Amino acid sequence: MGIEPSSVKIDNMVDGTVNQVVESAQGPGYELPLLLFAGFRALVDALHRQLAEEGHPDVRPAHGFAMQAIGTAGASASEIGRRLGVSKQAAGKTVDRLEQLGYVRREADPSDARAKTVVLTDRGLDCLRRSAAIFDELRGRWGRTLGSERLRQLEADLRTVAGAEGFRLDAQAWFDR
Template identity: 65%
Template structure:
């Protein structure tokens, strides 16, 4: 069980602590998820790859589309696709709608890592519920939904950190 820290008074809390705590919570979830994925044979997958695999989507996408979805250049998306292809998570195939284009599609290995990620996130959330209580976790999620602008849940996190 996680150790609870003493809560400082409102006057003692510096403004920078909120984003740092939010980021630390995010990071702890992602790190634990990736340890779990490594235990299931996905030792080479990195957090940025998850965003890229989501950008590929169920129906596949071109490198340009992936770049737009991630907020990175077509060239940067192409490098990520090359890495994912080398690791067996995606494949490039001819686009059935336009023979001049290549479509990036998830392989069975790519689907597996996304399914295991979803299951892992569910387990991690359940652990937070176990430690903090269902009402507190639901309230935290509701509060974050209130504070996060509509449409802010985007895949371009890797591109945002690079700016």
């Protein structure tokens, strides 16, 4: 990796020799999580603007995490809560809202007559499909801005530092700790 011209300062010139002092391209440590969060926020905000234009104006980031936790096979409120890292009651409130908006419905659990399984409706599945397509489009924009190879390397580097835990759905609960 070469030195960016803006990060090189000429210190002095003696006998035709240039001594260069390389200024640190590294910001303070606290900047890294803020920059990562700003990138996440930029993507999610752009996603929700586009979803609103495509017929999903009421869906919020927490709803997206919940629909991912429900998945295509459905899940109980307890399981949704575990996946999101929240109580069964908190998961139930989110499910209630998603049900009001038409993204999920509760069905009888075939293995337990007392239990209910939360499943995505066609509207919920449409929202997830559109979200995936929009994220692909946003990734393409980032690739055009940063360069596709640089973006691939960034993603590979983030996978490396994220470790085995990889993708987690409990971001909202983590912020509430």
